[in-house]
Amino acid sequence: MTAATVESRAPAARPVSVPRGYRFELVKLLSQWRVRLLLLVCWIAPALFVAAVSRQSTLPTDTLFGRWMPATGWAGPLVTLGFAGTWALPLLTSVVGGDVFAAEDRLGTWRHLLVAVRSPRRIFVAKALAGLTVILLLVAGLACSSTAGGLVAVGDRPLVGLDGRLLAPSDAAGKVLLAWLCVLAPTLALAGVGLLGSVALGRSPMGLLLPAVVALVLQLAQLLPLPVAVRLALPSYAFIAWNGLFTDPVRTGPLLISSAVSLTWAVLATSLAHLLFLRRDFTHPVQDGAGRRARAAALLAPAALVVLTVVVVAAAIPSAGSGIRQDKVQRSLATAFAHLYRLQARQFHRPDVTEARLRATAACTKGAGRLAAQGPGNDWRCVVSWHLPGVDATGQAVYQLDITADGRFVADGDGPKDVNGYFPVHTRAGDAPNPLWQFDGSVDLLSTTPKG
Template sequence: MTATLPRETAAPTVPVVPVSRAYRFELVKLVSQWRVRLLVLACWLAPGLFVAGVSQQSTLPSDTLFGRWMHATGWAGPLVVLGFAGTWALPLLTSVVAGDVFAAEDRLGTWRHLLVAVRSPRRIFVAKALASLTVILLLVAGLACSSAAGGLLAVGNHPLVGLDGHLLAPGDAAARVLLAWTAALAPTLALAAIGLLGSVALGRSPTGLLLPPLFALAMSVAQMLPLPVAVRLALPGSAFVSWNGLFTGPAQLAPLLIGIAVSLLWAVLATALAHHLFLRRDFTDPAYDGAGRRALTTGLLPLAGLLALSVAVLAVAAPSAGITRAKVQRSLATAFAHLYRMQTGQLHRPAVTEAQLRASAACTKSDGQAAQEGPGNDWRCVVTWHLPGTAVAGTAVYQLDVGSDGRFVADGDGPKEVNGYFLVRTETGDAPNPLWQFDGNVELLDTTSKG
């Protein structure tokens, strides 16, 4: 008779939760928060109501890019919203979503429960990052779609005046508005990645929530300073400004493409640093309060190194970039010629082409007492043009306020019948004078033409 030994039963193994399931779980957690739901509702409703309401007012935000054209076309509204969103809305949205996605677990003390359920810190990080990205894309899509719908319903699908004065057909304007909002995703991702890094590195501290808006505010201040072009383009927020180049002919794509590439580099590096810190943290310590000194050495210093490297590369690639008198004169003359044709159509005068006008501009800065280059509100220009069959050339005076980003506002200073009054008298009544005050854009990089 033989005795048999009972077999040892192996302990059941709990399978690792796949990323897709963890992602759905994290997405549901995010969307279930009342503040996220409120943000989604606001992004899909408020821009449209704002654009529709402003478009019906007698006073327009003419100090905002494309704001002066909100009466003329529905495609101006989403660009006005984009200018505001890049400075204020998008940094705050990324702060609420990405800046708190890891810190919330620290405040609630739920890391051990989450690790038991998912059993992989790497999968937890990927799931949280993807869930944050999904919500941010939903919010950005809401801003773009709502503002476009509000403008089209309130004003209509009409041509848009570009930054060099030429008319963009409705289809062309729609495509460029879509490209502008798509380009703004790159710096938005950079801000979101910085939010993830702050949320991981600073633990339950609310400082992580403040990182994206503080970083965006610092970039906005830097963009207003007369920084070298290489430094300006090396900032991850430059794409929030350089989308302006999409609305010139030909499009000034080089600054925009550089801004997108720099923003994506920041997004990848900041996300990788956040991932590195997350995998090295101690999940068993309930009193964990951030990475401490490692947050500086592992988080801040690599980003500072990327900024320095980007500045060095761009300084070598574009040593002569900047705002020069020749560029200002060329941009002003081009915009004036296009807008003069628009005014000619309003007044039902004989048609004339830009080639026939042969418009040119002579500009001086600070009455010639300073260097004839760089930004400032002390540019004074005299535009000269020729009409067919007329021996005497026409002249008009403009005062220019040229920003550090290349955008300028040209304010007409006479003669009255050309640009000295904000209305022109047409057969159907008074209409806005396109030559009285208009926006333009100076190309910072010498790509489309030499200056």
């Protein structure tokens, strides 16, 4: 009787708190050799890459801001950001988020963990927070390392924006920081997909690869001539929406929409992973991950999220076209040319002329006039005209444009030689890159009316 009374008065075991579980899971992640290697690479390799490329004559001109790497240290982190959004961040979320739960299945340690923590809900929260912390450390390493490499190799110099406007170093620094912060939203979306795959697929390699596979499919979709609403409804667009920060005025519409879509993906994917984790039977000796129905639901979840976000965004943006129209291309090209013309004038120490007095305009055709002047393609041809005060003749320059489906274009000069015919220009201080030889620009896919 006494023994029974003492036993009934024994305090019940309390679950381990989330902070303690989080510290435990974080230590486990950081003790893995592959995570340590990724941290080392992300905090060192970008600086070495940016510093080395900035000193080379051959530049990654196919990457946004690549041609400006020898001119300013703020171009390096943007080139790294373009590469990270395409390849690095999807792979990092796969290695970390896609394995944070599956590792317990491989090691067979779920029962030990449940006995120690005594709360599946707290285990999920601790693991998700630990994985998110490591991912943020990796992203911070890419950003800080590439910025340090650029500033040390080239220096804190002005940056040319996508509209040709020269950004002061302080302004460029703020926009670079904001651009890296903007890609956190799609990174969280892929991390949520990684958690879902890790919970539902267990030790299966597909769980580890799910974020990378989803990211690859979404990036391939961005290469297609999709309607604007569909393009913005994919979280992969958030990896390139930061381009709108480097125009004047800043294009906040695509950036906010794509960020909202990415955060929606992150919340829904993580919530589904949490639900599947709580419903899992950990007492089964051979069961690995969720049941068959749950696995099928997890694999179909990305497709369901695409349908959901496309329907919502399409209802909010009544636009069925590509967003690339003749008037938009002409306006963007003329604006960029006017700003870059002033930059070239400073190189030759010519009298400064404002953009308003230049009155630069552009006339563009597609397919030598045989095709409708809209949509992406490398067959755009434009003639830019401008006027100088006190000069009766109208200046003209020809450009061949390659416009991608996301609105970015590369304008390649096709004469006259004294304006855009050569890459280097001879100045009093020596040879310098010709800003009008070849330059990047961007078309606002959401704008509907001409800007005054």
